[in-house]
Amino acid sequence: MILETFIIAVRSLNSNKLRTLLSMLGIIIGVGAVIAIVSIGTGSQQQITSNISDLGSNLINIDQGWRHRNSSSTEFTLEMAEYIELTSPAVKKVLANLEASGLLIKEEINLRATIVGTEGYYQEINKYYPLIGKFIDKAAVDNASDVIVLGSELATELYGKQNPLGQKIKFNYNDNNFVFTIIGVMEEKGRGITGDLNDQAYIPMSTYMNKLANSNQVSGFIAQANSSKDANEAVEQIEYFLSKYLGDDDQFRIRSQDQILDTISSVTESMSLMLGGIAAISLVVGGIGIMNIMLVSVTERTSEIGIRKALGAKKRDILTQFLIESLCLSGIGGVIGVGIGYLAAYLISNIGGWPFVVNSLSVMIAFTFSLLIGIFFGIYPAMKAAKLAPVDALNYE
Amino acid sequence: MIEVRNLSKVYQSGEIAVEALKKISFTIEDGEMVAIVGPSGSGKSTLMNLLGCLDTPTSGSYFLDSTDVSKANDDELAEVRNNKIGFVFQKFNLLARDSILHNVETPLIYAGIKKKERKERATSLLNKVGLADRLDHNPNEVSGGQRQRVAIARALVNNPSLILADEPTGNLDSKTEAEIIDLFHELNSQGHTIVIVTHSEKVAQQTNRIIHILDGELVKDEVVLG
Ligand SMILES: Nc1ncnc2c1ncn2[C@@H]1O[C@H](COP(=O)(O)OP(=O)(O)OP(=O)(O)O)[C@@H](O)[C@H]1O
Ligand SMILES: [Mg+2]
Numbered sequence: 001m002i003l004e005t006f007i008i009a010v011r012s013l014n015s016n017k018l019r020t021l022l023s024m025l026g027i028i029i030g031v032g033a034v035i036a037i038v039s040i041g042t043g044s045q046q047q048i049t050s051n052i053s054d055l056g057s058n059l060i061n062i063d064q065g066w067r068h069r070n071s072s073s074t075e076f077t078l079e080m081a082e083y084i085e086l087t088s089p090a091v092k093k094v095l096a097n098l099e100a101s102g103l104l105i106k107e108e109i110n111l112r113a114t115i116v117g118t119e120g121y122y123q124e125i126n127k128y129y130p131l132i133g134k135f136i137d138k139a140a141v142d143n144a145s146d147v148i149v150l151g152s153e154l155a156t157e158l159y160g161k162q163n164p165l166g167q168k169i170k171f172n173y174n175d176n177n178f179v180f181t182i183i184g185v186m187e188e189k190g191r192g193i194t195g196d197l198n199d200q201a202y203i204p205m206s207t208y209m210n211k212l213a214n215s216n217q218v219s220g221f222i223a224q225a226n227s228s229k230d231a232n233e234a235v236e237q238i239e240y241f242l243s244k245y246l247g248d249d250d251q252f253r254i255r256s257q258d259q260i261l262d263t264i265s266s267v268t269e270s271m272s273l274m275l276g277g278i279a280a281i282s283l284v285v286g287g288i289g290i291m292n293i294m295l296v297s298v299t300e301r302t303s304e305i306g307i308r309k310a311l312g313a314k315k316r317d318i319l320t321q322f323l324i325e326s327l328c329l330s331g332i333g334g335v336i337g338v339g340i341g342y343l344a345a346y347l348i349s350n351i352g353g354w355p356f357v358v359n360s361l362s363v364m365i366a367f368t369f370s371l372l373i374g375i376f377f378g379i380y381p382a383m384k385a386a387k388l389a390p391v392d393a394l395n396y397e
Numbered sequence: 398m399i400e401v402r403n404l405s406k407v408y409q410s411g412e413i414a415v416e417a418l419k420k421i422s423f424t425i426e427d428g429e430m431v432a433i434v435g436p437s438g439s440g441k442s443t444l445m446n447l448l449g450c451l452d453t454p455t456s457g458s459y460f461l462d463s464t465d466v467s468k469a470n471d472d473e474l475a476e477v478r479n480n481k482i483g484f485v486f487q488k489f490n491l492l493a494r495d496s497i498l499h500n501v502e503t504p505l506i507y508a509g510i511k512k513k514e515r516k517e518r519a520t521s522l523l524n525k526v527g528l529a530d531r532l533d534h535n536p537n538e539v540s541g542g543q544r545q546r547v548a549i550a551r552a553l554v555n556n557p558s559l560i561l562a563d564e565p566t567g568n569l570d571s572k573t574e575a576e577i578i579d580l581f582h583e584l585n586s587q588g589h590t591i592v593i594v595t596h597s598e599k600v601a602q603q604t605n606r607i608i609h610i611l612d613g614e615l616v617k618d619e620v621v622l623g
Contacts, residue, residue: 004506015494307490310451311551312479312507314472390451390478394490 005317009324012301023293024333026286027373031337031366032344033279038362039345040352041272047354048264058228059125060091060235061260062221062242063253076252078209078216083245084223088237090230093121096218098208102173104201106158113154114200115171117208125224128197133165133184136204140183144206148180153198155185171201173212231256276362280369287330287373294326294381305385306393319386326378327371334370338363399425399448399559399590404457404467406443406613417443419613420457425592427558430585432601433594435610441594444610445563448592449482450474462558479507483552483589485562489544491536491551497523498532501551508555522550526580542573549580553589560584562593566600578603 013020062084064076081094098117103110116122119141123129130149140147148169155164164182171178180203189197209216225234235256242252298305305318342358349356406418417440425431433441446452447459450466453474459467466477484490491500501519510518523529526546528539536544545565552560562581566574578600585591593604601607602621609617 001506001509008506012494303490304492307492308503308507309475310449310478310484310490311504312475312555314475314507316472317507391446394451394486 001317002320005320006324009321009328012321013325013328019293020329023290024329024336026289027283027330027333027370028286028337028340030279030283030286031334031370032340033282034276034366034369035338035341035358035363036344036348037275037279038272039341039356039358040348040354041268041275042357042359043345043349043354044352045265045268045272046357048268049261058225058231058234059257060223060225060231060238061255061257062223062238063255064220065250065253075217076220078205078218080218080245081221084221084238084241087241088223088234090225090234090237092224092226093125094221094223095119095121095125096205097220097222098205098213098218100173100208100212102171104154104158105170105172105177106167109158110172111154111157111199113151113171115148115173115208115212116200116202117205117212118202119205122202125222126197128189129187130184131187132163133182135184135186136202141204141206144210145204146178146180146207146211147183147203149184149186149202150182151186151198151200152188153196154201171212178212225256228258231258283366283369283373286333286370287377290326290329290333290374291377291381293329294322294378295384297325298322298381298385301385302388302393302396305388306390306396309388309390310394315386318388319382322382322385323375323378326382327374330370330374330378334367337370338367341366398427398460398462399423399592400460400463401448402458402460404444404447404459405455406440406447406452407455417613418447418454421610421613421615422457423608423615423618425590427590428585428588429606430581430591430604431593432604432607433592433610434596434598434601434607435616439610440613441610442563443613445561445592445594448559449484449561450477475507479504479555481557481559483549483555483557483560485545485548485552485560485565487564487567489536489541489548489568491544491547493536496533496535497528497539497547500536500547501554504551504555518554519550522554523547526550541568542570542576545569545573545577546580549577549584553584557589559590559592562591564594564596566595566597574600 078096081096084094085091095118100115101112102115104113118136120135120137123135129135131152133149135149136147139145150158150164158164158169159167164185167182168179169182171180186197203212223234223238225231235254239254243249246252308318345358346356401424402422403420404418404422405416405420408415408417421444433444435441447454454467457467458465461477461481466474469477492503498516498519501523502515505515505518520529520532523532526549528543528546528550531539531543536547539547566577569577574597581591581593582603593600595601605621607619607621608615609619
């Protein structure tokens with residue numbers, strides 16, 4: 001009997017294809033939007049996450065805290081890197097951040113650039129290596145050599161297709177000119193949370209402190225934990241040491257990559273949750289569209305209902321017929337919507353350059369939701385149809 | 398057997414109450430062929446709707462094969478319509494978007510009969526009314542006379558004891574009318590009880606009995622002598 005009713009319902013939808021399609025449109029768009037948005041959210045989040053974990057989830061940033069800027073207080077010094085390494089067993093290596101901004105000058109071209117004083121270990125920590133030439137090595141640090149390694153963007157802007165290795169370049173900082181010999185050019189690197197690395201240049205930390213800045217003050221440190229599992233422990237140990245050493249918790253700020261990752265994830269998650277919510281509203285609107293069409297359909301087919309009742313259809317038969325119709329509308333609309341959602345998510349992920357991932361849970365939820373909407377918004381028109389008195393329905397003009 | 402006792406129907410529309418049937422009583426035996434005649438607005442269709450269990454009386458009782466259907470609920474009435482009554486309407490009342498075959502099958506669907514048997518029974522009846530070659534056509538693709546034949550096939554498909562026809566030839570020309578009435582005669586001779594509402598004296602004269610209605614009252618019950 002249900003099967004027969006099902007056939008009757010499908011035949012009636014089939015006999016007015018355009019209307020059927022139009023009434024499904026809201027559901028199609030709603031389901032499609034939910035799936036596409038959730039997929040885009042997950043995909044772009046995965047992209048950001050993998051960018052960050054490329055840098056190593058065992059990295060910990062140590063900055064000067066907010067109070068530092070307001071009052072005279074203890075400066076970070078280079079020795080602190082060693083002290084942290086010694087007092088924190090979970091920490092493998094600590095690198096000081098030595099950064100200065102000035103002008104790189106090659107003949108008539110000059111470029112604003114950030115110069116970083118560093119050592120060879122910088123490469124391993126950032127998983128960032130030279131494309132040609134070499135990076136700052138131990139000898140260069142020991143001798144405080146006047147050598148420089150350029151970021152890829154700096155190299156192209158200054159030298160184009162020329163080979164910059166062995167060339168001399170001037171760096172103007174605090175009205176003094178320093179001359180460096182280029183010994184390497186770094187590979188290109190995508191933007192990470194630390195900003196664009198491609199327009200930085202690197203010199204030995206000893207050269208930086210002894211010649212350029214003439215002080216041993218540093219702006220911060222990057223600590224590398226033994227492993228990503230040790231990261232939290234490392235954070236605690238560093239915190240413990242620094243609060244003792246500086247005597248004040250407000251003098252510094254420690255963030256592990258994981259914490260940064262968590263912040264970003266929660267932002268993108270709430271973003272896609274919000275957009276998904278908006279899409280879900282469009283699903284409900286789609287459901288109202290179905291109810292509208294079903295109500296029109298019941299009125300239009302009053303005499304059909306009358307005939308069916310005269311021929312022996314019970315209330316239940318009419319109710320299920322119209323309910324199945326609205327379920328089919330929302331169900332088929334849901335299936336088409338899933339397809340369109342997949343397609344849209346695929347296209348957009350290609351354009352955006354993040355991985356194409358469809359969350360099967362979101363597909364199931366969106367589809368089930370569309371069926372529920374079919375029942376919810378179909379039940380009123382179906383009851384209306386089922387309740388019609390046979391004579392009234394038959395005589396309806 | 399139809400047994401009607403003091404059957405009344407009042408249509409209440411706002412303040413105005415229309416008494417369409419006033420305590421009407423009669424009995425129709427199995428196998429009779431009865432015409433109901435009367436001027437427009439006299440209550441013929443109202444009576445037919447009650448006899449067909451499409452509507453319920455305001456008061457009075459209606460026994461169909463000794464069961465009081467005036468007290469039955471909606472679903473029970475649907476079952477009575479499905480099992481015991483076949484309808485033929487002036488406006489044919491076919492399902493416009495379904496094929497002729499499917500139209501005739503429809504009462505059997507609601508009777509819960511399997512597809513194969515439905516198709517056999519519907520096809521054999523359409524064969525009988527001369528439409529065997531039109532099974533897959535839609536009702537709007539055949540003539541008025543043919544549509545009424547489809548409706549008659551549909552009315553017969555559940556093998557009902559009672560066939561109710563409200564002005565079945567009202568929309569047909571006289572030649573087609575004669576053919577349809579012949580069909581009713583044939584069915585009557587096979588044992589179906591037939592009640593026809595008609596405005597045509599000629600049609601009425603071809604039945605066994607004429608019930609005259611005026612202003613909702615039975616004014617004359619005459620036996621036709623063939
Ligand atoms: N649904 C209704 N609501 C109110 N009044 C109605 C309704 N149906 C019929 N009537 C009234 O009841 C009376 C009988 O109507 P009915 O349709 O039974 O007449 P009839 O004999 O079939 O007429 P006709 O020969 O024109 O078909 C009429 O006065 C009519 O206006
Ligand atoms: Mg009438």
